[in-house]
Amino acid sequence: MSANQPALSQQERSHQQDANFLFPVFLKLEQLPLLIVGGGYVGLEKLTAVLQNSPKTTIKLVATEISAEIKALSEQYPGITLVERPYEPGDVVGAAIIIAALNDSTVSEQVQRDARQKGILVNVADKPALCDFYLSSVVQKGNLKIAVSTNGKSPTIAKRVKEVLNDSLPDELDDLLDNMQSIRNKLSGDFAEKVRQLNEITKKLVDDK
Secondary structure (H helix, E strand, O other), rough: OOOOOOOOOOOOOOOOHOOOOOOOOOOOHOOOOEEOOOHHHHHHHHHHHHHHHHOOOOOEEEEOOHHHHHHHHHHOOOOOEEEOOOOOHHHHHHOOOOEOOOOOOHHHHHHHHHHHHHHHHEOOOOHHOOOOOOOEEEEEOOEEEEEEEEOOOHHHHHHHHHHHHHHOOOHHHHHHHHHHHHHHOOOOOOOOHHHHHHHHHHHHHHHOO
């Protein structure tokens, strides 16, 4: 630390250590084979979230028992394969992403270990310490998609923020995005000049409020 740099207070150090350092990214999940382990309520919740965002994803779902709701849902999506038997370590082979969606801690931890050994990213429901990534609450208005994260602390708060944003953002945003794409395609100049012109145009969205 520089001699001229003020020392951080205990509260400031605590905030830094407790900050959200997650790196937000949007996956082309239809290009990444997904394994879901769990066929009950949690499995249905995770499966539904995936399908709402990426309906063309190739999904293998493994569970000792698979609910009737999951079976009915899978009939609507040809990319889903259901395997009704206990999880086996070999199930992770071929998966690019894994979600352990069950209430059995022993099996969840086994899935996490198997995924780590294969270098596969894994999410373990309700076990933040075992997760490589979290599933966020998502707000979508056409092509605009906003992901909300609480760093795994409170999915309930994330859902409430989602509701606020969903109610606040107008449905016409997708039309605006289409118009902006047309404008961008017609702009001349190098990249920096195009950015400057787009900034001038979109600045009105803020100034007019």
